[in-house]
Amino acid sequence: MPVTTPTEMERRLRTLTEAVGRGPLAAADEAAWNAPYRRPEHWDLRIEHREAPGPHGPVPLRVYTPIAPADGPRAVLVFCHGGSFQHGDLTMPEGDHTARGVAGRADAVVVSVDYRLCDEPAGGSPARRIPGTAAELDVRAPIPCDDVIAAVEWTRASATELGIDPERLALGGASAGGNLAAAASLRLAEQGRAPAASLLMYPVIHPLNPEATAEETAALAELPEHLRFTPEGMRRMSENHLGGPLEAATARDYPGLGTPEQLAVLPRTYLEADEFDDLRTSGRRYAEQLAEAGVAVEFEVRRGVTHGHLNKVGLPQAAESRDRMAALLKEL
Numbered sequence: 001m002p003v004t005t006p007t008e009m010e011r012r013l014r015t016l017t018e019a020v021g022r023g024p025l026a027a028a029d030e031a032a033w034n035a036p037y038r039r040p041e042h043w044d045l046r047i048e049h050r051e052a053p054g055p056h057g058p059v060p061l062r063v064y065t066p067i068a069p070a071d072g073p074r075a076v077l078v079f080c081h082g083g084s085f086q087h088g089d090l091t092m093p094e095g096d097h098t099a100r101g102v103a104g105r106a107d108a109v110v111v112s113v114d115y116r117l118c119d120e121p122a123g124g125s126p127a128r129r130i131p132g133t134a135a136e137l138d139v140r141a142p143i144p145c146d147d148v149i150a151a152v153e154w155t156r157a158s159a160t161e162l163g164i165d166p167e168r169l170a171l172g173g174a175s176a177g178g179n180l181a182a183a184a185s186l187r188l189a190e191q192g193r194a195p196a197a198s199l200l201m202y203p204v205i206h207p208l209n210p211e212a213t214a215e216e217t218a219a220l221a222e223l224p225e226h227l228r229f230t231p232e233g234m235r236r237m238s239e240n241h242l243g244g245p246l247e248a249a250t251a252r253d254y255p256g257l258g259t260p261e262q263l264a265v266l267p268r269t270y271l272e273a274d275e276f277d278d279l280r281t282s283g284r285r286y287a288e289q290l291a292e293a294g295v296a297v298e299f300e301v302r303r304g305v306t307h308g309h310l311n312k313v314g315l316p317q318a319a320e321s322r323d324r325m326a327a328l329l330k331e332l
Contacts, residue, residue, distance in 0.1 A: 007304030008037060009315060013223075013276065020224045038314030040097060043104030044068065052154030056139075057132035059147045060114035061154070062090045063162065064103040073165035075329045076109040077102055077199065078152050082175025082308065085118045085144060085241040086127055094174050094310040098322060105326035109164050111155050115147035115180060121240045140243030141253045148173075148184040152195070168332040171195040172325065174310055175279070176241075178203025182255045182269075182286075189265040196332045198269040199325050202279050202307055203286075206256035207238035207246045209278050210285040219275055227306055229278035256286050263293035270328055271299045272321060277307035300324070 006014070012033055019029040044067045051058040066074075079102075081088045081095035090096060090112050099110040116139045117127035127139065137143070148171075156166040171188075173181035178200040185198045208231060212220065220228070235246065242249055251258030255266075269290055273283035280301065287299035302309060305317045312318055 007317065009306065009309070009312070009317070010304050013306060017222055017224055020226075025226075036313035037316070040313055041101055041104070041319070043100050045100060045103055050154075052150045054147050054150035056116060056137060056143055056146060057130065057134065059116075059150050059154075060090070060130060061151055062096075062099070062112040062114070064099045064110040064112070065163070066103060066107050066109075068107070070107065070163060073159070073168075074108050074163055075106065075168040075170070075332045076111060076155060076162065076164040076166075077106075077170045077172055077325070077329055078111045078113060078148070078155055078181075078195075080113050080115060080148055080173030080177030080180045082173070082177045083117070084237050085176045085179075086120050086124075086237075087117065088177075089128065090114050092311060093313050094177075094308065097313065097318070098174070098310050098325075101319070101322035102325050102329065105322060106329040108326070108329045109162055111151060111162075113148055113151040113177075115144040115151075115177075117144070118241055118243075121236055138243065141241050142183075145180050145183045145187065145252070148180045149187060152184065152188065167196065168329075169195050170197040170199055170329055170332060172199030172201065173203065174201040175308060176204050179205060179254065183252055185266060185269075186255050186258065186262070187252055189267065194265065194267045197267050197328060199328060200269065200283070201272050201310060201321065201325075202274050202277055203271070203283060204237075204279060205254060205282040205286040207242075207249050207254045208234050210256075210281045212278075212281045213284075216281055216284075219280075220278060223276055223306070227276075229307070234278075256282060256289065258289070260289070260293040263290060263295060266290065266293070266295045268296040269298070270324070271297060272324070273299070273301050274305045274307050274309055275301055275303045276305065279307060
């Protein structure tokens, strides 16, 4: 078999795994793992803070528009950052750097969504609150997805002002944000208002991850525990998102629970998974489900990276993912 050269992230992962094997992870080891790979990309963009009216209060948005004049209305991506439904914001690299890189590459508008977050499970920290949110509001599904749909509706209604073509709107997200993008796409499609495409990056599609293949199991075998999505961790995150038992979940919460008939209404979908990520099994299985439902789907495993690689500043594979997202937007 040909010998492949480890990626820079794989080399760091090997060092991190060795450090974990020696005992509690030192701050220096954690810092080395999270250090930037290269300098951030620079794109000439106009960045504006806006708000969409939503059923639970205003939804903060950040709109990224190329400064160069356009020949006509641009395509638009509405994008949702990740964070286990409990963390994350518009400034994290997965949100900000992704939006900048896709807008610049595709000459498109990107609308990044600051949806409402769930509090951590009992005993954990309360979530960051969005101004205008009622103090008594307990944020659980479907509230975050409601916010995403409100952002899509605002974007379509603001098409002239934003200089976009509402028929060329893609809806995407990463990790928990990928779940919300997929769930919002399904709800909108059921109403006959589907986006033109879904762009799902290492998404949480099932409340518990499907069984891994032998190749997936081998890739995950030496992943440090704190980088894993264990069955216990998935159950805790999913039940916290739902605000109840997993048995209450529906396809509108986790689209991987949908039947072929339910999923058949979905638009063209791009699914990307990370090689060293338990959620890879969920993405792969969802791609199979979409294909079985007759949905046009493309599934790609980003090799040499762990979950959340879009958060790694200057990582070459993150740039490759932004390349692919931008190419798909150009095709709309």
